[in-house]
Amino acid sequence: MSSYIALFGNPNTGKTSLFNNLTGSYEYVGNWSGVTVEKKVGILRQHGVPIVDLPGIYSLQPLSRDEGVATDFLLTEPCSAIVNIVDASQLRRNLHLTVQLLEFGKPLIVALNMVDVAEKRGVKVDAEKLSRCIGAPVVPVIARTGKGTKELVRAILSLSEQSGEREHVAIDYGQDVEAAVQKISEQLPDDLLASKRWLALQFLEGNERIHAYLQTYMDIAPLVAVRDEAQQALGRPLAEHIYDARDKWIVHAIETSTVIFQQKPLTLTEKIDAVVTNKYLGLPIFLTFMYIMFMLTFDWLGSPLADLLDQFFSGPLTEWLSKLLTLVGASPFIQALVLDGIVSGVGGVLVFVPQIFILFFFISLLEDSGYMARVAMVMDRFMEAIGLNGKAFIPMIIGFGCNVPGVMAARTIEQPKERLLTILLLPFMSCSARLPVYALFAGTFFAKNQAIVVFSLYVLGIVVALGLAKLFSSTLLKNESSIFVIELPPYRMPQALTLWRSTWDKGKGFVRKAGTFIFGGSVAIWLLTYVGPKGIGVSMDDSFLAVIGGVLAPILAPLGFGTWQAGASLITGFLAKEVVVSTMNIIYHAKDMDLLQGAITQHFTPLSALSFMVFVLLYIPCLATVATIRKEAGSRKWTLISIGCALTIAYTISFLIYEGGKLFGY
Amino acid sequence: MVLTDLRQGQKAVITNLAITNEVVKQRLLHMGMHEGEKVCVKCVMPFGGPVMVEVDGQYICLRRKEAACIGVR
Numbered sequence: 001m002s003s004y005i006a007l008f009g010n011p012n013t014g015k016t017s018l019f020n021n022l023t024g025s026y027e028y029v030g031n032w033s034g035v036t037v038e039k040k041v042g043i044l045r046q047h048g049v050p051i052v053d054l055p056g057i058y059s060l061q062p063l064s065r066d067e068g069v070a071t072d073f074l075l076t077e078p079c080s081a082i083v084n085i086v087d088a089s090q091l092r093r094n095l096h097l098t099v100q101l102l103e104f105g106k107p108l109i110v111a112l113n114m115v116d117v118a119e120k121r122g123v124k125v126d127a128e129k130l131s132r133c134i135g136a137p138v139v140p141v142i143a144r145t146g147k148g149t150k151e152l153v154r155a156i157l158s159l160s161e162q163s164g165e166r167e168h169v170a171i172d173y174g175q176d177v178e179a180a181v182q183k184i185s186e187q188l189p190d191d192l193l194a195s196k197r198w199l200a201l202q203f204l205e206g207n208e209r210i211h212a213y214l215q216t217y218m219d220i221a222p223l224v225a226v227r228d229e230a231q232q233a234l235g236r237p238l239a240e241h242i243y244d245a246r247d248k249w250i251v252h253a254i255e256t257s258t259v260i261f262q263q264k265p266l267t268l269t270e271k272i273d274a275v276v277t278n279k280y281l282g283l284p285i286f287l288t289f290m291y292i293m294f295m296l297t298f299d300w301l302g303s304p305l306a307d308l309l310d311q312f313f314s315g316p317l318t319e320w321l322s323k324l325l326t327l328v329g330a331s332p333f334i335q336a337l338v339l340d341g342i343v344s345g346v347g348g349v350l351v352f353v354p355q356i357f358i359l360f361f362f363i364s365l366l367e368d369s370g371y372m373a374r375v376a377m378v379m380d381r382f383m384e385a386i387g388l389n390g391k392a393f394i395p396m397i398i399g400f401g402c403n404v405p406g407v408m409a410a411r412t413i414e415q416p417k418e419r420l421l422t423i424l425l426l427p428f429m430s431c432s433a434r435l436p437v438y439a440l441f442a443g444t445f446f447a448k449n450q451a452i453v454v455f456s457l458y459v460l461g462i463v464v465a466l467g468l469a470k471l472f473s474s475t476l477l478k479n480e481s482s483i484f485v486i487e488l489p490p491y492r493m494p495q496a497l498t499l500w501r502s503t504w505d506k507g508k509g510f511v512r513k514a515g516t517f518i519f520g521g522s523v524a525i526w527l528l529t530y531v532g533p534k535g536i537g538v539s540m541d542d543s544f545l546a547v548i549g550g551v552l553a554p555i556l557a558p559l560g561f562g563t564w565q566a567g568a569s570l571i572t573g574f575l576a577k578e579v580v581v582s583t584m585n586i587i588y589h590a591k592d593m594d595l596l597q598g599a600i601t602q603h604f605t606p607l608s609a610l611s612f613m614v615f616v617l618l619y620i621p622c623l624a625t626v627a628t629i630r631k632e633a634g635s636r637k638w639t640l641i642s643i644g645c646a647l648t649i650a651y652t653i654s655f656l657i658y659e660g661g662k663l664f665g666y
Numbered sequence: 667m668v669l670t671d672l673r674q675g676q677k678a679v680i681t682n683l684a685i686t687n688e689v690v691k692q693r694l695l696h697m698g699m700h701e702g703e704k705v706c707v708k709c710v711m712p713f714g715g716p717v718m719v720e721v722d723g724q725y726i727c728l729r730r731k732e733a734a735c736i737g738v739r
């Protein structure tokens with residue numbers, strides 16, 4: 001049985017940073033609570049030991065879905081040792097979790113992280129003394145730079161060599177509680193993975209997950225009786241009593257082991273917050289940030305770069321390839337497949353890589369600086385009005401990059417209703433895969449106001465999403481109160497390396513999709529244009545693709561783009577939205593963007609182009625998003641509702657835009 | 667007095683947490699908002715929006731509705 005070394009710790013203490021350092025992988029890091037929402041497995045470098053990164057938790061009683069992952073891990077999976085990451089600048093709060101993990105009874109090492117932050121605040125922790133106090137090894141580290149990880153690895157390895165359960169410090173909770181623990185332990189079955197004392201204490205504390213867990217093994221009534229009795233004897237809530245006992249122990253440990261050499265508040269964070277979360281400036285600042293992000297992506301920086309890349313693909317690259325193909329004596333069929341199919345299809349999407357990377361850079365900046373949680377705070381009042389809370393804004397921003405991690409990020413939202421709502425509205429967040437479509441159409445028809453037009457599309461997505469949220473929260477999903485509590489991390493200077501890695505990690509997905517999905521899609525689409533009911537090498541209008549797209553054409557006609565070409569690209573766009581552009585490139589035989597733009601001006605008017613962009617924005621979540629929604633919402637019904645809503649809304653709005661626009665004479 | 671009576675920058679000591687929503691209460695407790703702790707109001711969002719407070723070096727943001735249930739002295 002392979003058994004894991006598990007990383008536990010409070011949210012935002014650097015677990016994933018440490019995990020990345022230990023395993024050499026790159027998992028998602030960000031400066032807010034709730035970045036990691038799933039269990040991630042890696043291998044300790046050079047030692048082959050499996051190691052698990054988990055979502056951050058404050059205590060072992062889960063309040064949200066991501067926290068449940070961590071508690072369930074303890075209950076159901078074998079782990080040989082626990083590495084508890086503790087934020088040295090927030091010792092007291094962090095040690096409450098440490099105590100509970102110690103009680104769990106597995107070998108434990110404390111990785112004392114953020115010692116740099118603590119020192120800046122004027123706090124110095126003596127690892128040696130702390131270790132003696134809590135009865136577990138303590139290794140100071142700086143997960144961000146990797147300082148101290150060597151020592152930590154050594155400690156981990158020597159710990160897992162020791163066999164058997166370790167002697168650990170037990171807190172004395174007083175006569176009443178200890179008696180109750182004793183009584184409960186006696187009744188627990190012997191074959192459980194977790195230690196009995198720990199189970200008993202968690203049960204007494206009122207941990208519902210443990211309650212449910214025990215219920216599957218035994219009759220819970222006698223345990224409840226013991227709990228009530230203890231409560232009676234104490235005369236105050238058990239949870240409070242247990243908390244106080246731990247707190248006393250912790251305060252003592254901190255007093256013995258830390259020196260406060262200087263009382264320094266978080267001056268930098270306060271100064272930034274004075275502006276950024278200012279009563280009146282908060283919202284305008286956020287909007288300005290978004291505006292600059294869009295201008296840079298679509299106008300100031302992104303477009304010129306995309307043009308350069310396009311020139312390269314259509315010029316030198318195509319020339320080299322065609323020379324090469326002639327040289328090796330490729331048949332005309334292969335030549336056409338490569339040049340008309342693959343280069344047009346894949347290249348047509350790859351030219352947007354610069355724009356997508358700029359967008360991802362800004363999202364990474366938001367994530368790593370500590371601003372993300374502030375955005376949630378600034379937006380909360382508004383979100384409350386539509387039946388959500390500010391935390392839902394974080395998945396929405398992540399959704400601008402890609403909807404899939406956005407849907408996952410909704411796990412941190414505590415209330416099931418608000419979480420479901422957030423998942424449902426996420427597909428309307430305009431992800432980066434839709435960006436090529438906008439860039440193409442807005443660049444063709446609205447060259448002068450490109451950034452504004454695209455910005456309005458993003459806004460339209462948000463407005464539709466929020467409108468839908470309001471609708472659902474006041475009809476189908478009523479009766480559950482909305483709540484909002486969030487921890488605001490101190491600002492941290494984003495490091496160039498982290499930013500780059502985070503940007504690259506997101507952008508990589510896009511490039512990889514171009515190499516796999518879009519490559520395969522391009523080949524398939526080209527083949528569909530090459531063969532038709534009447535044979536091979538037919539003209540495009542007689543091809544299978546035209547037949548398939550033609551089915552949709554009459555339905556789409558009232559929206560202004562009733563051609564088989566539009567129908568075909570929308571169908572293929574369900575795979576991934578950038579495929580819309582690939583398909584058009586292939587269908588219109590366009591070697592570069594200029595030619596494609598020329599071709600689409602013949603089939604679209606500015607009005608129908610706008611209607612088309614709106615339709616692409618809203619019409620359906622892509623395949624990967626649908627799968628994720630199905631998994632996260634855990635319901636086929638809601639997945640279908642999500643798709644149905646998207647189609648209906650897209651059709652209605654595009655219809656209104658096109659027909660309305662015609663009335664006004666456009 | 668309750669937390670919402672404090673002005674920006676004012677400090678006080680928490681005397682009781684009479685929050686009815688269990689999840690919110692648990693969250694605040696986990697983040698270190700306990701009776702006897704010092705709090706300082708850092709900022710208040712407009713239109714009845716949330717408030718940001720500092721407890722033990724930790725910044726926490728909560729809604730005004732809940733802040734109004736936290737007694738301070």
Ligand SMILES: Nc1nc2c(ncn2[C@@H]2O[C@H](COP(=O)(O)OP(=O)(O)OP(=O)(O)O)[C@@H](O)[C@H]2O)c(=O)[nH]1
Pocket residue numbers: 009010011012013014015016017018028029030031032033034035036037054055056057113114115116117141142143144145368492498
């Ligand atoms: N100054 C400093 N910053 C650190 C250190 N370790 C991590 N960070 C930063 O702290 C933030 C949180 O790091 P993560 O690794 O995402 O934290 P996490 O514990 O995995 O967070 P969740 O997954 O949300 O629970 C990031 O911005 C890191 O760059 C450290 O030792 N010193």
Ligand SMILES: [Mg+2]
Pocket residue numbers: 015016017028029035036054055056
């Ligand atoms: Mg993490």
